[in-house]
Amino acid sequence: MIEFRLNGNCGVSPYQQIVQQVKSALRLGRLRVGDQLPTVKEVVGKVAINPNTVLKAYRELEHEGLVAARPGIGTFVVNTFDETTYAAQRTLRRSLEVWIEKARRAGLDDESIEALFVDTFLFAPKELVR
Amino acid sequence: MSSALAAIDLGKRYGRKWALSKCTLDIPAGRVVGLVGPNGAGKTTLLHLAVGLLRPSTGSITVLDQVPACSAQQLGRIGFVAQDTPVYAGLSVAAHLQMGAALNASWDMQIAERRISDLGLDPKQHAGRLSGGQRAQLALTLAIAKRPSLLLLDEPVASLDPLARREFLAILMDVVAEHNVSVILSSHLVADLERVCDHLVVLAASRVQVNGDIDDLLSTHHRLVGPRRDLDNLPDTVHVVEASHTDRQTTVTVRSVDPILDPVWSVEPLTMEDLVLAYMGQAEQQRRDLVRLKGGT
Numbered sequence: 001m002i003e004f005r006l007n008g009n010c011g012v013s014p015y016q017q018i019v020q021q022v023k024s025a026l027r028l029g030r031l032r033v034g035d036q037l038p039t040v041k042e043v044v045g046k047v048a049i050n051p052n053t054v055l056k057a058y059r060e061l062e063h064e065g066l067v068a069a070r071p072g073i074g075t076f077v078v079n080t081f082d083e084t085t086y087a088a089q090r091t092l093r094r095s096l097e098v099w100i101e102k103a104r105r106a107g108l109d110d111e112s113i114e115a116l117f118v119d120t121f122l123f124a125p126k127e128l129v130r
Numbered sequence: 131m132s133s134a135l136a137a138i139d140l141g142k143r144y145g146r147k148w149a150l151s152k153c154t155l156d157i158p159a160g161r162v163v164g165l166v167g168p169n170g171a172g173k174t175t176l177l178h179l180a181v182g183l184l185r186p187s188t189g190s191i192t193v194l195d196q197v198p199a200c201s202a203q204q205l206g207r208i209g210f211v212a213q214d215t216p217v218y219a220g221l222s223v224a225a226h227l228q229m230g231a232a233l234n235a236s237w238d239m240q241i242a243e244r245r246i247s248d249l250g251l252d253p254k255q256h257a258g259r260l261s262g263g264q265r266a267q268l269a270l271t272l273a274i275a276k277r278p279s280l281l282l283l284d285e286p287v288a289s290l291d292p293l294a295r296r297e298f299l300a301i302l303m304d305v306v307a308e309h310n311v312s313v314i315l316s317s318h319l320v321a322d323l324e325r326v327c328d329h330l331v332v333l334a335a336s337r338v339q340v341n342g343d344i345d346d347l348l349s350t351h352h353r354l355v356g357p358r359r360d361l362d363n364l365p366d367t368v369h370v371v372e373a374s375h376t377d378r379q380t381t382v383t384v385r386s387v388d389p390i391l392d393p394v395w396s397v398e399p400l401t402m403e404d405l406v407l408a409y410m411g412q413a414e415q416q417r418r419d420l421v422r423l424k425g426g427t
Contacts, residue, residue, distance in 0.1 A: 006325060008325070041307050044304055044306075045303075045304050047300075048296050048297075048300035048326060049303060050162050050326050050327060052160075052162070052328050
């Protein structure tokens, strides 16, 4: 089961934050097909958020075919992004960790590391060169 | 859809001063509405008009499609928690519940007792010895246990510490999820409202400055930043809320359904706090312009 968190004042509306958190959990394999999302009542009691906001986020995820609501039971993951990348993600994460350690050793602070990553990512070729 | 609160040209005057004027609103049922504005903007006046504690000087107001306080049955459908969450200091928690049961036809003692035990309150304790957060929770419990269709809360969390505030709002949202009740709460803590509300009303200078569904409001408001320029050549569909200029740069907060395509502007999204402040700023600017105008004649 995943737990949602809300960032205030970041320019992303609460319902979009929930959608993004579910999607990112799916991408990283933290949520898999068959898993149940927390019920609206559970989310509301934990994060003090409007129930309509949670419903709206779940409806959007349903519309995208990622989750399905089973009336009276809950909302379940029925589809996910490419599962075959989970194994590759593990090694990629490890090499990123090595890279981050190197960056720290070279004296970069957190913001510089993030800026360098984002900048490289933005300007890297968008497709694989074959 | 039925409406939780509808006002047409509603106004309230105290002597020569208008506490609220030309207020026209239609808030559908089933929403959690945040009523925001600076002190003295008319928030409490609007809530008191909605409960029937005040009568309008002009215009009309209906709540759940009826005139406020027109009958005992109408009053039974409204739960109201006044500012500073008042309770009777000399009465015990249990006595508050007994009083609620005696005064309200639709009182649900089971809900009341369950909430009190969930909160960990001792029924024998006198309300005067409760903490601020507990007192607010007791006042909310009383309002909820009468099973209202509409809850009106006047700055319920203003005096609470951050933890008590979060707990209060979590319970309030729990009630919304369970009982399908409409809520109108006033506050100036915008960060809290962003989490719990889906509808926003900004009151400033006795007027409604903006009113709408929060997601709609956020997606139609933008901040434009660009080199210093006149605003006359903005398209007609773009409504300027607030503008400021330095010698080189112009920053504008606008409302526009269409996307802004002019490449001279860099377009940024607004947070809810930005939006509220922009409309409060607009009201303040109008007030100053008015004062200047009067001074000139």
